[in-house]
Amino acid sequence: MLACPMTTAVSITTSALTRTYGSRRGVSDINLAIPAGSLYGFLGPNGAGKTTTIRVLLGFLRASSGSARILDMDCWRDSHRIKAEVGAIPGDLRLWPWLTGKSALKLFGRIRGRDIITRGHELAEVLELDLSVKVRQMSRGMRQKLGLILCMAHDPRVLILDEPTTALDPLMQERLRQLLRQRAEAGATVFFSSHTLAEVEELCERVAIVKQGQIVADSTVTQLRSQAVHEVTIVWTPGGTPEQVPACLKLSKQTAEVWKGALASEGQANMRELLAFAANQPIADITIAKPDLEAIFMRYYDE
Numbered sequence: 001m002l003a004c005p006m007t008t009a010v011s012i013t014t015s016a017l018t019r020t021y022g023s024r025r026g027v028s029d030i031n032l033a034i035p036a037g038s039l040y041g042f043l044g045p046n047g048a049g050k051t052t053t054i055r056v057l058l059g060f061l062r063a064s065s066g067s068a069r070i071l072d073m074d075c076w077r078d079s080h081r082i083k084a085e086v087g088a089i090p091g092d093l094r095l096w097p098w099l100t101g102k103s104a105l106k107l108f109g110r111i112r113g114r115d116i117i118t119r120g121h122e123l124a125e126v127l128e129l130d131l132s133v134k135v136r137q138m139s140r141g142m143r144q145k146l147g148l149i150l151c152m153a154h155d156p157r158v159l160i161l162d163e164p165t166t167a168l169d170p171l172m173q174e175r176l177r178q179l180l181r182q183r184a185e186a187g188a189t190v191f192f193s194s195h196t197l198a199e200v201e202e203l204c205e206r207v208a209i210v211k212q213g214q215i216v217a218d219s220t221v222t223q224l225r226s227q228a229v230h231e232v233t234i235v236w237t238p239g240g241t242p243e244q245v246p247a248c249l250k251l252s253k254q255t256a257e258v259w260k261g262a263l264a265s266e267g268q269a270n271m272r273e274l275l276a277f278a279a280n281q282p283i284a285d286i287t288i289a290k291p292d293l294e295a296i297f298m299r300y301y302d303e
Contacts, residue, residue, distance in 0.1 A: 240282025
């Protein structure tokens, strides 16, 4: 696979991007600066504004205000040029039922003006798709594989993927992640929209969380985790009588058998205080864990 020739350090940029539907909100004031070679997650529940943002980036919708650029080209005015350098898969993939995988590669190759058959067959082997089957005879997972092959076969400089693992089994999800990592290593940018938080955590280096059409967080996964407190669960021995709750532990649940809560902050002093407290208590079990990305994500939606 050839490395992607990059002409700019930033592949996707938006500035105060806003798109409304009459009086109905789409997205508002979206600011992104996604470097080339990034694996970037765009998180939010259905209706948060993920698909609207993607449609503006792909030139299917015109921004109401603000701007959106891919590879330093305007997403609306230069849409036809951008599409030659972008691979995309929509969240509601639809393909002509009479196509086979082989005929789809020929058709899309003619549309793109390049031969994608060899690379398409390589991807089909990785994703275990029989290219002789017609779309009308394919399962939903097979159609999703074909869509992914068609969006990657021309080795695009930017991949924009809306819920790309839909209907894929865990093995194929992992193979897709491997393919996307390879594209990023070759210099391509992967913009990965999903509400399946575990897969974004597994793949992406940086994430934006969108809520009601606005970005409420834009950070690396590591930085997001560093903002989170340790979650603590203490199970007491039967009949045990613990001392008063230490100041470092903020409880969300307290019964005679179980305490659940979190450290007040990530400071080492608080951890030492908790451990010193626990050493002399009638504890049957104690769990100290950091929340995963889903717990952090839900915190933004509970606010």
